[in-house]
Amino acid sequence: MPGVESVIELDGVGKTYRTGSTEVHALVDANLTIDRGEFVVILGPSGCGKSTLMNLIGGLDRPTTGTVKVGGRDISKLDERGLTRFRRETVGFIFQFFNLVNTLTAYENVQLAAELVHHPMDIDALLEAVGLAGRGSHFPSELSGGEQQRVAIARALVKGAPVMLCDEPTGELDEETGRRVLSLLHQTTHDRGQTVLVVTHNAAIAAMADRIIRLRSGRILTDERNEHPVDPEEVRW
């Protein structure tokens, strides 16, 4: 597609974990290019290397081989300080276990991320967008799992980072809630032209993606474009 710039470029990326004498090849020779504004779903059975891939793109981990470029920058060459800046400005994470700070209210959890960047989005508006208007002063322990995950989404969005990395964001949620959370994610990122990578082992989610990448045993098995993405609201689980 001409005129579309690539945001994420993986070139021969491999990740090997060593525990004592055993080696686990979590990712083998991954080559991947993802364009701005794409909504990508990564599928695969448990242990195939999905989280590993996300962590490499997000700068939480370094590849054993190959290069990872995000926004044109080779992040495998960044030092700790550089990585911190990269995470601050370029990516937003959403985890399976929400990982909210328990001593901060919903609002403050979002605010925490907002304070890290120069031009954050409006927190109240975001909370309203994720359906948590009026719950800002509640602590995580006072919110349901789905509500907590929505706070996590707001927290990831508030920085306005160009890349969103979501590792099984609906894993802990029921079907209905999961769907709502995903459609929310889809909508907000789509409007802003953000690139989104969603990891899941639920194939049903794939229907709403622009692009579907399948992993198996650390290798990219298929990488196909979905010409007719379904509206998230209509996704069947």
Place this chain on the structure above:
Amino acid sequence: MVGSLLLRKAVRDLRQSAASFVAIGFMVALGVAFLIGAYSVYVNLDRSYRGSYERLRFEDFSIRFNAAPARVVSRLKEIPGVGAVEGRWVEDTALELDEKPGAKMVGRLIGIPVDRPLTTNQLKLLEGRLLGPNDDRAILLEANFAKHHDLHPGEDVTIERNGVRVPFSVVGVVQSCEYLYVVRSKQELISMPDTFGVMFLSEATLGRLYGRLGEINEIHATVSDASRRSSVMLAARQALAPYDPEIPVAREDQPSYQMLQQDVQGFQAYAVLFPLLFLGVAVASVSTMLTRQVHTQRTVIGLLRSLGFSKSAVLVHFLTGTVLVGGVASLSGSVLGIWLADVLSRFYMAQLQVPYPEIVPRWNVTLFGVVVGVLTCATAAFSPSRQAAGIPPAEAMRPVAPSYGSRSLKLDRWLPTGSLLMRIPLRNVFRQPRRTFSTLVGVVSALCLMVMARGLLDSMGSALDKMIGGMFGYDVRVDFVEFQTRRTTETIRSWPGVVWAEGTLELPMEFRKGGRTYSALLNGVEPGSKLRPLVDAHGASIEVPAEGAIFGPALRSRLQLILGDIVWVSLPEQITPEASRAVPIRVAGFNQEAIGTQVYLLRSEMERLFRRELALPGNAITSVAMKVDPAYLADVRRRALDLPHAGAAMVQVSIRAMVQRLVETSRRFVLIMEVFGYILAFATLFNTITINVLERRAEMATLRTLGVSNGQIGRMVAIESLIVAALGLIVGLPIANGFVHLFWQAAQTPEQQELFSFDVQILPTTFLVAAVAVLVICSLALLPALRTVQRMDLAKAVKERST
């Protein structure tokens, strides 16, 4: 086996929080080592003294009287139940040393037989030889005196008798069980080896010197049957009735024995209380740490319970790790303790010159220490473990542990607003009460430990100052062996360098109220005395009234005096051979001083009351105290000694040095405690801070994924720790202060409190040092913890649930 799997988990948990368990183990080991060490030293000391008294055949009682023929001893030996009896002449005399010409001292000369060994109160020879039959000019010196003046066999001492100077040659240095702790008399419990020494010479020589050949004025005896001692004492006194005997002094009342016993008892109190304090702190921190561990492991607990593990299995599981640590720590602590006991025992025995030290490992003490160590850990772990077992599985399994959030203090609402990153530490302090509390416990315990030892040293120091400032508000004081008059005072006032001089009439007296009697020094002072200022319990100065007397704290408590009481005062029987008359004196007030065995009244009043009994000259005095221009100190002292009948002249500075040396042994013990205290404080704080940081790995990992830098996290954690440390200081300093007071009260025997009424007085610098130490330790403890956080594997950490 399920049980063994749980055990394996317990061991892995141990390994995972290795740092904290090492810290806990360290604390317990230190406590156990200290308990075993200190208590073994006490047991060694106690047994050694007992053994020494036994081997030297220490008396069971003694009686003093006026001159009696030596043959009364054979009559005493016939009393049924009596063991050995020794009769002897004892004389206090002016004394001079060759190397220190002009330095007059008091020598207590004791006559001993030279043709046979003593049957009671035997001497232990340290240097030279004992006396032989032809040793007419030979003398044995008591070890404390010899050591102080560095005297050895071959040197000379000169005795003054009615102006005649008789030289004696030192042939030996000995220890006497009567003077292991050199005390001159019941009234003068603090002896000054500078001016007072005990020496032994042939009874024939002493008899000839004083024209008392074949006479005795003291008997010392043992009994063959301890249960009949009081009847033997009574019979002995009756047998001596013609010679005006004083009340027999039982072994427990012998002043030297008594002082030593008190010291050993004081040591025992320290040996128990200090280690207990340590272990108490260990209990507090182990307990808070485990409570937190339980909290972070609640999902695991829920899992175990939902899998079908019983409550007791969970309880045992959580106890296991800690008790394991306790066992290992106690055993290693016991090894250290045995070593400590040996080293410290040797040190103390050498310091105290115990005649026959008995230093052996005290196995029962060691066993006790190990048991106490394990019990300490079990006690500490019990409550959190039970709490763990009691968590309902459903609640434990909830994805997010119910946070203290909204239910907790909301104090932070009033805190200033600013960057959230900077506000997080503030609110964490208030929103994580458990964590804050455990840190506070750590800080407060550490403070108590640090303030304790130093506070005791401070108190000793201030007591010394008070004692010397109060009792010796003068620079030089000269005591006379015969009554002087006001003329002497006036002469002294005219000397160059003497700023002021005051005469005092001082006599040992018996004070009686109801059935109680107490021996103390009665001081007749001039009105408005400048050199013997008296203060009350609040430190306000008090005047000696025209009528009645001011009583010291020891008399007040011993005789249970209240204001307005009438106390009957009489001269000790030794001074007035003829039955002495008791004189009523009204209690007009009480003063506060470090050595409370003194009574003050106006000199003129005292003279009026006792003039007849003592055949006092007009304006009689027994000593003159003076304030002296420092440049003239030595000069004035020499002139004072040259006065006729001058017995001894003491310079305040040297007295101070001497008293200081006396408390030196207990100081050293306290110093050891201080070192232990700081080490333990370090361990406690280190432990607390490390847990604080490690507990929050997941939270910090989340922050890092958001792009918060390591530096920012470090600052956050540092601020939080320092805020809590500061809170701890605010709460802890008053607690530590109260704690030292409590401890001081518990550690002192009633007799000690009465004799040396020290007040706890902690210097501001002590608090300051402890406070700074807390802050420094906290900062140091942060470094390794933060480094672990910096090195943590983010990819791994985000997989953990943040709880």
